[in-house]
Amino acid sequence: MQPPLPAPELLFGGGRRAGSDESMERRTPWPRTVMMLPTLVFFAAFVVIPMAMAVYYSFLRWNGIGQPQWTGGANWAMVFHDPQALHAMWLTLAITVLSWVIQTPLSLWIGVFLAGRQRYKNVFGILYFTPLLFSAAAIGITWSYILNPNFGLVLSLLKALGFPADSANILGNPRWALFTVACVVSWQFIPFHSLLYQSGSRQIPETLYEAAKIDGAGPWRMFFSITLPQLKYTVITSTVLILTGSLTYFDLIYVLTGGGPGDATNVLAMDMYKQAFVNQNVGYGSVLAVILAVVGVGLSLVMLRLTGYNRMDSQLEGV
Amino acid sequence: MQHRLRKAAAAAITLGGLAAGVAGCGNGGQTGNAGTSGNGTAAGQQNITLWDIQTGDLQKAIQSMVDDFNQSQSNIHATVQFFENDPYKQKLQVAMGSHSAPDIFFGWGGGILKSYIDARDVYDLTDALNKDPQWKNKFLPSVMSAVTFDGHIYGIPNNYVQPVFFFYNKKLFDQYGLQPPKTWDDLLHCVQVLKQHGVIPIALAGKDKWPDLMYEEYLVDRIGGPQVFDNIVAGKPDAWSDPAVLKANEMIQQLVDMGAFEPGYASVGYGDGEATALVYTDKAAMQLMGSWDFSSVLTNAKSMVDNGQLGWFPFPSVPSGAGNPADVAGNPSNFYSISMDSKNKDAALTFLHDAVLSDNTVKRLIDLGQVPPVQGIEDQLKQAKYGDYMTFQYDLVKNAPHFQLSWDQALPPAEAQQLLTDLDKVFLKQMTPQQFSDDMNKYLQKQ
Numbered sequence: 153m154q155p156p157l158p159a160p161e162l163l164f165g166g167g168r169r170a171g172s173d174e175s176m177e178r179r180t181p182w183p184r185t186v187m188m189l190p191t192l193v194f195f196a197a198f199v200v201i202p203m204a205m206a207v208y209y210s211f212l213r214w215n216g217i218g219q220p221q222w223t224g225g226a227n228w229a230m231v232f233h234d235p236q237a238l239h240a241m242w243l244t245l246a247i248t249v250l251s252w253v254i255q256t257p258l259s260l261w262i263g264v265f266l267a268g269r270q271r272y273k274n275v276f277g278i279l280y281f282t283p284l285l286f287s288a289a290a291i292g293i294t295w296s297y298i299l300n301p302n303f304g305l306v307l308s309l310l311k312a313l314g315f316p317a318d319s320a321n322i323l324g325n326p327r328w329a330l331f332t333v334a335c336v337v338s339w340q341f342i343p344f345h346s347l348l349y350q351s352g353s354r355q356i357p358e359t360l361y362e363a364a365k366i367d368g369a370g371p372w373r374m375f376f377s378i379t380l381p382q383l384k385y386t387v388i389t390s391t392v393l394i395l396t397g398s399l400t401y402f403d404l405i406y407v408l409t410g411g412g413p414g415d416a417t418n419v420l421a422m423d424m425y426k427q428a429f430v431n432q433n434v435g436y437g438s439v440l441a442v443i444l445a446v447v448g449v450g451l452s453l454v455m456l457r458l459t460g461y462n463r464m465d466s467q468l469e470g471v
Numbered sequence: 472m473q474h475r476l477r478k479a480a481a482a483a484i485t486l487g488g489l490a491a492g493v494a495g496c497g498n499g500g501q502t503g504n505a506g507t508s509g510n511g512t513a514a515g516q517q518n519i520t521l522w523d524i525q526t527g528d529l530q531k532a533i534q535s536m537v538d539d540f541n542q543s544q545s546n547i548h549a550t551v552q553f554f555e556n557d558p559y560k561q562k563l564q565v566a567m568g569s570h571s572a573p574d575i576f577f578g579w580g581g582g583i584l585k586s587y588i589d590a591r592d593v594y595d596l597t598d599a600l601n602k603d604p605q606w607k608n609k610f611l612p613s614v615m616s617a618v619t620f621d622g623h624i625y626g627i628p629n630n631y632v633q634p635v636f637f638f639y640n641k642k643l644f645d646q647y648g649l650q651p652p653k654t655w656d657d658l659l660h661c662v663q664v665l666k667q668h669g670v671i672p673i674a675l676a677g678k679d680k681w682p683d684l685m686y687e688e689y690l691v692d693r694i695g696g697p698q699v700f701d702n703i704v705a706g707k708p709d710a711w712s713d714p715a716v717l718k719a720n721e722m723i724q725q726l727v728d729m730g731a732f733e734p735g736y737a738s739v740g741y742g743d744g745e746a747t748a749l750v751y752t753d754k755a756a757m758q759l760m761g762s763w764d765f766s767s768v769l770t771n772a773k774s775m776v777d778n779g780q781l782g783w784f785p786f787p788s789v790p791s792g793a794g795n796p797a798d799v800a801g802n803p804s805n806f807y808s809i810s811m812d813s814k815n816k817d818a819a820l821t822f823l824h825d826a827v828l829s830d831n832t833v834k835r836l837i838d839l840g841q842v843p844p845v846q847g848i849e850d851q852l853k854q855a856k857y858g859d860y861m862t863f864q865y866d867l868v869k870n871a872p873h874f875q876l877s878w879d880q881a882l883p884p885a886e887a888q889q890l891l892t893d894l895d896k897v898f899l900k901q902m903t904p905q906q907f908s909d910d911m912n913k914y915l916q917k918q
Binding site for chain 1: 671677678735738740745
């Protein structure tokens with residue numbers, strides 16, 4: 153067993169160990185510092201500095217071109233009374249929960265299935281993983297053709313089943329638009345999460361299953377008593393990625409609905425874009441960006457704390 | 472697509488203009504004297520610079536116009552620089568703010584130009600035009616309203632008109648014995664008949680939202696006249712609660728209730744060609760769209776145009792409405808204006824007078840299928856390819872007492888954006904006309 157790598161602890165700031173580790177940290181050998189430097193420079197240039205700038209911008213009244221004006225907390229005071237921003241936050245919460253509920257069981261199922269030994273498994277695998285190769289814009293355009301209410305594939309299918317010609321109003325219906333978008337987003341990301349679950353499942357030692365078989369466990373029992381507990385950290389990783397990913401989800405929604413109909417899919421990331429670049433209100437857009445970033449980081453930290461991921465317990469005691 | 476670009480451009484310039492206004496006030500009064508400090512290379516030669524954003528064939532037409540001008544002049548030399556649409560707005564704004572603007576700049580008129588005028592960055596052309604009535608009367612009056620503020624004129628039209636009207640599928644109209652509607656009631660009758668026969672009466676590209684706005688622009692103008700929107704632009708309190716706005720939105724919802732638009736209209740786009748496809752595939756009978764839609768049909772279904780199956784008619788009149796039924800909405804033209812910073816204003820004036828929409832330039836534009844807003848070109852248009860279509864557009868604009876600039880270009884970006892979202896909700900019946908007016912009143916802004 154390898155000792156835990158420092159990276160997760162640095163990133164997630166959890167689980168300081170006893171004295172001996174601390175003193176080692178202080179005497180960091182120089183090659184380590186040198187090797188970390190490029191990453192740190194990138195991290196600073198593309199994460200820390202832009203974040204700090206966004207925080208600074210959030211106190212300005214600025215159209216992105218002319219002279220910025222310092223407005224103090226005016227943008228921040230506005231955001232919690234702005235019905236549009238509150239609506240966008242609600243939609244973001246809804247699409248985050250929907251994404252998790254749709255993606256997790258399906259990814260787990262596909263991932264575990266593909267880690268097994270059945271025939272033609274690789275053929276299935278290639279089919280399932282194909283969406284990973286497409287850009288979000290291509291997926292958006294393809295699905296808007298499929299869902300097109302007048303020329304689309306879904307309409308043809310519905311018509312063939314005897315439904316009337318106006319029954320395929322899916323993305324144009326404010327009630328269904330967000331759910332539909334969540335489904336297309338899931339279609340794009342389920343392959344990635346299946347891949348996580350597939351590799352996670354392959355790490356589970358065969359001996360566990362052999363022992364279970366000897367004890368007379370059936371496939372369901374083995375899934376719930378061995379596979380699922382062993383995949384605990386994969387579930388957490390996948391969940392954190394789904395939650396933070398859905399918070400900032402933008403490109404596919406932009407192509408599919410542009411935030412419409414009305415404001416039915418105008419999630420926070422969409423609203424941020426519109427405020428900053430369409431309404432030319434960079435300060436207010438930055439407020440929304442900072443909220444997204446804080447909620448995203450907070451959510452990840454809470455997830456990791458609650459699940460004990462940061463302690464990196466072994467799942468294979470005694471194996 | 473063109474419309475979208477223009478809209479974005481307008482949005483950026485509006486803000487740019489405001490910023491330039493702030494910068495311009497600081498060191499105002501720096502007006503060059505024509506001729507005295509000219510940057511001529513040879514003795515007495517005056518150089519003028521012109522900024523434009525045309526591309527493709529239209530760019531060639533502009534370049535030819537400049538070349539012609541330079542050949543005809545012995546001591547004025549004009550240079551034209553072309554920019555990409557989006558960087559142009561920023562460049563112009565920065566140039567205005569730093570008093571390094573070109574002698575002649577390209578613009579959109581309306582509230583955008585107004586913000587530059589308020590910052591005293593634009594030269595007043597009124598005197599020059601009044602001294603030369605022939606020049607002043609060269610242009611179609613309805614187009615000039617976009618560059619006329621308090622009776623002063625600040626720009627000269629430089630390209631072509633893009634009015635909005637209904638396109639219709641003649642085959643479907645003939646099939647069900649329909650005539651192009653002249654009044655709102657006629658239109659409702661057409662909708663009813665088409666609906667009964669299972670044809671989509673009107674294609675609407677609601678996903679892009681700006682096509683919704685065309686209904687609002689026309690209905691408000693037909694019901695209440697141009698003053699209603701002028702009040703909105705001026706930011707007068709409760710301007711959105713004008714009875715004309717409420718009535719217009721009721722009429723829009725009446726269309727929605729009748730099922731006038733295609734299934735899922737809120738997810739049908741114009742940019743991807745769907746809405747127009749409904750018309751040329753005989754699924755939908757009409758579409759309210761800008762004149763650019765003609766080239767979209769021509770590209771995708773040339774036979775429809777060649778067989779005379781594509782028709783067009785002006786937006787119907789609304790009985791008992793206060794507005795003139797001959798008014799049009801859309802994009803009036805683009806304009807050249809002279810910047811206050813120009814050191815060679817006389818030379819720039821000569822350029823505007825001699826070169827812009829000169830006979831040769833007008834001919835080139837007509838050859839490219841565009842309708843320039845100048846008087847007396849009826850015969851030329853009739854002889855051109857698709858002459859009947861061009862003549863229709865020309866007459867529409869020529870006979871219009873008022874040419875309403877698209878609202879999303881005329882309003883500040885945040886108000887325009889909210890308007891598009893709220894109007895979308897009116898079309899979806901998520902908002903009542905009263906809720907629409909109440910909400911929009913919160914976003915009223917003074918330009």
